[in-house]
Every structure is written in C-alpha cells, then in structure tokens.
Amino acid sequence: MKKDEITCYFSGNIGTAVKKLSDGFFDEIQEIRLRVNRPTAVSVKNNIRYITAEGQLTYNPDFGVIADYRDLQKTFEAICQYSVHSFQHEITEGFVTVKGGHRAGICGTSVIRENSVENIKNISSINFRIAREIKGCADELCNKVFGAGLCNFLIAGSPGSGKTTMLRDISRILGGRYKTAVIDERGELAAVMNGIPQNDVGINTDVFDGYSKPLGIMTAIRVMSPQIIICDEIGSEEDFNALYQASNSGVYVAASIHSFDMDELRRKGIALDMFKSIAVLSNCENLGQISFLSKEAVENA
Numbered sequence: 001m002k003k004d005e006i007t008c009y010f011s012g013n014i015g016t017a018v019k020k021l022s023d024g025f026f027d028e029i030q031e032i033r034l035r036v037n038r039p040t041a042v043s044v045k046n047n048i049r050y051i052t053a054e055g056q057l058t059y060n061p062d063f064g065v066i067a068d069y070r071d072l073q074k075t076f077e078a079i080c081q082y083s084v085h086s087f088q089h090e091i092t093e094g095f096v097t098v099k100g101g102h103r104a105g106i107c108g109t110s111v112i113r114e115n116s117v118e119n120i121k122n123i124s125s126i127n128f129r130i131a132r133e134i135k136g137c138a139d140e141l142c143n144k145v146f147g148a149g150l151c152n153f154l155i156a157g158s159p160g161s162g163k164t165t166m167l168r169d170i171s172r173i174l175g176g177r178y179k180t181a182v183i184d185e186r187g188e189l190a191a192v193m194n195g196i197p198q199n200d201v202g203i204n205t206d207v208f209d210g211y212s213k214p215l216g217i218m219t220a221i222r223v224m225s226p227q228i229i230i231c232d233e234i235g236s237e238e239d240f241n242a243l244y245q246a247s248n249s250g251v252y253v254a255a256s257i258h259s260f261d262m263d264e265l266r267r268k269g270i271a272l273d274m275f276k277s278i279a280v281l282s283n284c285e286n287l288g289q290i291s292f293l294s295k296e297a298v299e300n301a
Contacts, residue, residue: 002100003021003026005098006026006032006100006130007019008078009075009079009098009128010075010078011071012070012074013053013065013066013071014034014040014067017052017053017055017065018032018040018051018055019055020054020055022055025044025057026130028044029042029043029130030042030044030160031043031128032130033125033126034067034071034072034075034125034127035067035124036067036068036072036123036124036125037067037068038066038067039051039061039062039064039067040064041061041064042057044057046160050064051064051065052065072125072126076126079096079098079104079126080096091106091120092116092118092119092120093210094107094117095186097187097191098193099193099198100191101133101190101193101198101199102128102131103186103187104126104127105127105128106120106126107124107125108120108121108124109124131188131191131198131199133168133200134169135172135200136169137165137166138166138167138169138170138173139169141170141279142170142173142174145277145279146174150178151252151276151277152247152252152274152275152277153170153254153275153276153277153278153279154255154275154278155254155256155278155280155281156258156259156262156280156281157259157260157280158259158260161281162281163233163256163257164232166256166281167232167254168189168199170230170254171190171202171230172200172201173202175201175202176203178228179206179226180201180202180205180206180228180230181206181207181220181224181229181230182207182208183208183213183217183220183229183230183231184208184210184211185213185231185233186233187210189207190205190209192209206220208220213234213238214238214242216231217243217246218245221246221249226251227252228253228254229243229251229252229253229254230255231243231253231256232255232256233256233257233258234257235258240270243255244271244274257270259280261280262278262280265278
C-alpha cells in the first residue's frame with residue numbers, strides 16, 4: 001500500500017505522528033484506531049501498540065499521542081471528502097471506503113428512526129482497517145478447488161485469518177476466466193469508490209456494491225447471468241437460502257463464513273452438502289494458511 005493513502009486523512013498532532021512512522025511499518029499494519037481523548041492505537045499482527053508523538057510505537061499507552069474530539073471530527077470530514085451528506089448511506093452502515101480500498105469504521109451516537117440507523121453523531125471512534133491485495137495468494141487453492149472447473153465452494157476461518165483476502169484473490173482469478181458476480185455488501189472485496197473498484201476482482205467481474213447478499217444474489221442472477229457468484233461473510237438463514245436458490249438456478253457460488261474449525265462449522269447447522277469443497281484457514285500469524293481442505297468434506301460432515 002502507499003503510505004499517503006492513509007496519512008492524508010489525519011491532521012494536527014495525530015497527522016504529524018502518523019506521517020513520521022516508517023514506510024516499512026505500513027507493510028505490516030492492520031488497523032489505526034482513533035478514540036476521543038485516548039491514545040492513538042495500532043494493530044500489528046493482532047498486537048495493540050500506540051503511536052508516540054515522535055512517530056514511534058510503544059506498548060505503553062501513557063506515551064501514545066492523544067486524539068481529541070477535534071482530531072476525530074477533522075478525520076471524519078476528510079474521509080467524507082468534506083461533503084458528509086454525500087456519504088450519508090455509508091455513514092448509516094457504519095463505515096466509509098476510502099481510496100486504496102481501506103475502510104474507515106465509524107463509532108458514535110446513533111440517531112434511530114423506524115428501527116434503523118438514520119445518522120451517527122458525536123463521533124467517538126474511527127478505525128482504519130488497512131486493505132491489502134495479495135495477488136497470487138489463492139493460486140494453489142484455486143488449482144485444487146477449481147482445477148477441473150467451477151464448483152460450489154466455502155472458505156471458513158476466524159476473524160483475521162485471511163478469508164476476505166483469499167476470497168478477493170479467488171475473484172480475481174475466476175473473474176479472468178468466467179462471468180463472475182461479486183456481492184460486496186460491506187465493500188471489503190472490491191472496495192468500490194465512486195463506482196470504480198479499488199481492488200482487482202477480475203476483468204469479467206460485475207460488482208454489486210452495497211447490496212444485501214440475498215438481494216444482490218437474486219439481482220445478479222436476473223440481470224448479469226453469472227457463472228459464479230462470490231460473497232463474503234455469509235451468516236443468516238436468508239443468506240444461505242439465497243445461495244441455495246442460486247445453486248438450484250445453475251449458478252455456482254463461492255462464499256466465506258466465520259468458523260474456527262470444522263466442528264464449529266458443523267454445529268452451525270449449515271446445509272454443507274451444497275458445497276463440493278470446504279477450506280478452513282488456520283488460526284495463526286500466517287494469514288491465509290489452509291489447515292483443512294477436502295472435496296469429500298461434505299460427505300463426512
């Protein structure tokens with residue numbers, strides 16, 4: 001990633017400190033988190049550290065540079081390109097996708113209307129989740145799963161195990177060969193900004209940005225005739241029903257789900273028989289490492 005893709009959103013003491021961080025640090029960073037009147041925190045390999053005013057990292061929060069309300073407000077305005085009303089939909093969803101595919105999560109006081117969030121005010125936390133494309137990380141997996149052609153595929157793993165990174169690369173690979181539709185409900189796969197995907201998800205891939213998975217899946221089938229549909233973080237009964245309908249319509253599906261191992265996946269009560277292949281990612285520092293892969297997995301589930 002380019003360092004200025006992130007540093008451009010910070011100002012004042014926070015901006016000065018973040019810009020002093022070494023370029024090498026940005027190759028490992030996972031998150032930068034601002035909380036009002038608290039030290040600026042970062043996540044590196046799932047360890048929390050704090051940024052000092054000198055642009056160093058420390059485990060001691062007492063030495064971290066403090067973000068005040070003004071810092072958060074200026075950062076919030078910057079990620080909204082100084083036109084907050086233009087990003088109202090994204091704000092109500094709790095995040096804004098910025099250039100480079102990075103996602104700024106927003107936390108504050110919700111304004112509720114008719115049982116849904118209409119706005120977020122008094123921003124108290126902003127979390128930059130750093131997006132990375134690791135092209136080629138799914139090459140081996142794709143050869144094993146899709147070497148003989150398309151099939152229904154499920155990839156499981158705990159948070160931070162690399163599911164989204166792997167699924168994004170799967171989209172890039174399959175989108176080079178087949179008509180592919182990505183249902184990008186949270187903007188984490190294609191990271192569309194102003195209608196343009198910030199990530200490479202394949203030259204033959206159509207992105208349904210911001211659609212709920214059930215609506216996006218059904219819409220894709222009706223209007224784009226995809227050969228395979230890809231979506232991230234399925235979980236609800238409606239999600240699985242939509243995948244099942246897509247499969248019954250002759251469209252293959254590839255999806256990810258939160259699960260630490262096959263035992264947990266079985267306990268979820270999912271109709272695993274619809275998937276020909278299932279991969280479970282290891283819970284380790286090596287993002288994307290496969291701990292289980294079997295085309296016979298569903299028969300033994």
